[in-house]
Amino acid sequence: MAYEIETRDGVARLRQARELFLTDRKLPEDLPAWLSEAWRRSCFAELDVTRDHVPAVPVSLETPLVRAATPVLAKLAGDLAGLGAALVLGDRHARVVGCWADEEAVGAHLARIGTRLGTDLSERSTGTNGISHVLDTGGPFVVGGPEHLFELYQNTVCAGAPVTDPVTRKVIGAVAVVCELDAPLRVLHAITTTATGAIERELVHAASAHEHRLLEAYLRAGPGRYPIAVLDGRTRLVSDAAAALLRPRDIDTLESYAIEAARDGTLPTTELILDDGVKVHLHPAIPGDSGAVLVVVDPPQPRAERRRARLSLFADAGLSGSSPAWRSLERSVARASTRPMLLLGEPGVGKADVARAVLGDPVVLDAADDDSWLAEVRETLARPAVLLCHVERLRRSLAARLAALLAEEHSARVIATLTTGSHSACAEVLRTGWSPVEILVPSLRERTADIPELARRFGGGVHLTQDARVTLQRHDWPGNLAELKAVMASAGAEAGGPTVSARHLPGRLRSTPAHPRLTELEKVERSAISDALLTANGNRVQAATLLGIGRATLYRKLRRYGLE
Structure with missing residues (x-):
């Protein structure tokens, strides 16, 4: 007997x-594979299925999707009066x-299941449902009863269909018909496909x-007068003169700035020097549209080429980067010359890789908080x-002795790495007792323009489609390079070939919002939570006690700051 929501026996078996x-x-062994996998994912995510509410988040209603869908779904909702169904975007x-319900009883049903503007229907929040699935x-589907x-949805059917951007061919949303379990299910497919076609x-x-x-811009x-390009992340208008100066890889880099501008509401920089020494100037192409960028290209100058040659150290070591944050790092390292350095940064940003690029083939010692490690350091200074690496592991007294040792006369070029937010006292001791040049290695979320090239390198040279590049660049990467490497390993295996598209990327990158940009106060809070977890050796209960907050609050903030 099949597990079908169309029959009483099927519902009972489910x-x-x-x-x-x-x-x-x-x-059960005969349960449909998609359903078994969905339930297992919810179990792994520790979903609270008995929760009596659904979280909501702020959403923007000034988007092309909402503008296109509103007249279509408002009219369709009126046409559906009497069917007992609501429309959800x-x-x-x-x-x-968006929610449309022309009947009081249907509106009451939406209220009972917590469906309103901003409701988070991602699988991570409510388990599988007609929109998240x-x-x-990327295809139409019905999930019912x-x-x-999720307990709240036991008497609800959600029939959804994807809305595809006609230009990029990417899925940008979903329309769902929501009703009670006894609704005529076969009709629902026709309603959703009609709605999405009109949208x-x-x-x-x-x-x-x-x-x-x-085109007007x-x-x-x-x-005809200048080498220019206009980009918005999906449309490219490049003059012949600009095409002669820019490589396809340069266009991808510049396009990433348009994506970043659309995401953050402002251009990340107004001037950029590309890998071949070509200087470009970036301007908003359309007033009021931060995601469309006008690029004006300067012909390469010999001086710019020589400057780039001096900064080729990282490229020679296989480290990729053309973003302003990475250029700034290159300049800081070049200015430090042969002086000792303290490289700071979040976990996974590549501090050790940067140090190896500078030092060549160094002796590498992972910090250990004991006297024998300090004796080993003394020997290697010859x-x-x-x-x-990881000098944040040292207690204050040992850090002071290390600083004194490094300040003595010796022949070694020394670079130390320290994870920010983990042990600020150690950094202060090294700063005063050793006086290295302190350089911050940027996080991956500060290097949006570098993500496609890094992803290609981590993926073994795979080709990224446009939708894959955009998806990767819109993620906030709390795990930095380590997370990107894991994602590309998974995507390569999923693709099984030389091309990776957005559908090969993990679902969390495609169907959950990226971690929001943090205010300065939020950055301080994130750092304090990281410090407490380190002090508590990862024990979350103890970390919550150290912070003076409840466990539920700590878990919420861990999700908020990408520290899970």
């Missing part, structure tokens, strides 16, 4: 299977950006208008180059 899984973590992160698979693990036609009209404005800039 309820039994759900209860068995929640009680004993056992799954989700963005690409599975957050609700559609966004994850006990197919949901996509509206998007075509909007895209055409936007592209017209891009391009022509106004004078492509060597030409020494790299001391």
Whole structure:
């Protein structure tokens, strides 16, 4: 007998299977594979299926998707009066950006299941549902009743279909018909596909208008007089003169700045020197549209080429970077010359790789908080180059003795690495007793322009499609380079070939919002939480006590700051 929500027997079997899984973590062998996998993911994520509310987050309603969908779904909701169904619009992160219900009873049902503007319907929040599953698979789907693990949804059916951007061909959202379990399910598919088709036609009209404005901006800039390009992350208008000076890789880099500008509301820089010494100037292409960038290219100058040659140290060592943050790091390292350095940065940013690029083939010692390690350091100072990793592990007294030892006369070039937010007292001791040049290695979220090239390198030279590049660049990378390496290893295995697209990337990058940019106060709080976890050796209960907050609050902040 099949597990079908269209029949009473099928619903009863699904309820039994759900209860068995929640009680004993056992799954019937004949349960559909997609459902078994979805329930296992929810179990792994420790989803609280008995929670009586669904979290909501701030959402923007000033998006092309919402503008295109609102007239379509408002009219369709009126046409559905009497069917007992509501229409819900989700963005690409599975957050609700629109609800339409023309019947009081239907509105009451939405209220009971916590569906409102901003509701987070990602799988991480509520388990599998008709919107999160559609966004994850890219195809229409119905999830109903006990197919949901989430208790609030046991009497709800959600039939969803994806909305595809007509220009980029990427899934940018989903439309769902939401109703009670006894609704005529076969009708729901037709409703959602009709709705998404109409929305996509509206998007075509909007895209055409936007592209017209891009063309106007391009022509106004004078492509016959100057080497220029206009980019917005999906449309490229490049003059012949600019194409002769820019390589495809340069265009990808510049396009990443447009994506970053759209995300942050401002251009990250107004001037950039590319790998071949070509200088470009960046300006907003369209007033009020921060995601469209006008690029004006200067012909390469000999001086710029010589400058780039002096900064080729990292490139020679296989380290990639053209972002302003990475250029700044290169300049700081070059200015330090042969002086000792203390490289600071978040976990996984590549501090040791930078140090090896500077030192060549150093003796590497991982810090250990005991006297025998200090004696080992003394012996290695007779060597030409020494790299001391993780000096944040040292207690204050041993850090003071290390600083005094390094300040003595010796022949070694010494670089030490220290993880920020882990043990600030050690940094202060080294700063005063040793006086190294302190250089901050930027996090990956500060290097948006570098992400595609790093991803290609970590993926063994794979080709990234446009949607994959955009997805990678919009993620906040709390795990930095280490996280990117793991993602590309997984994506390469999923793709099984030389091309990686967005669908090969982990679902959390495609269907959950990236970690938001932090204010200065939030950065301090994140650092304090990291410090407490280090002091407590990873024990979250003890860390919460040290911080003076409850465990639930700590877990929420760990998710907020990407520290899970």
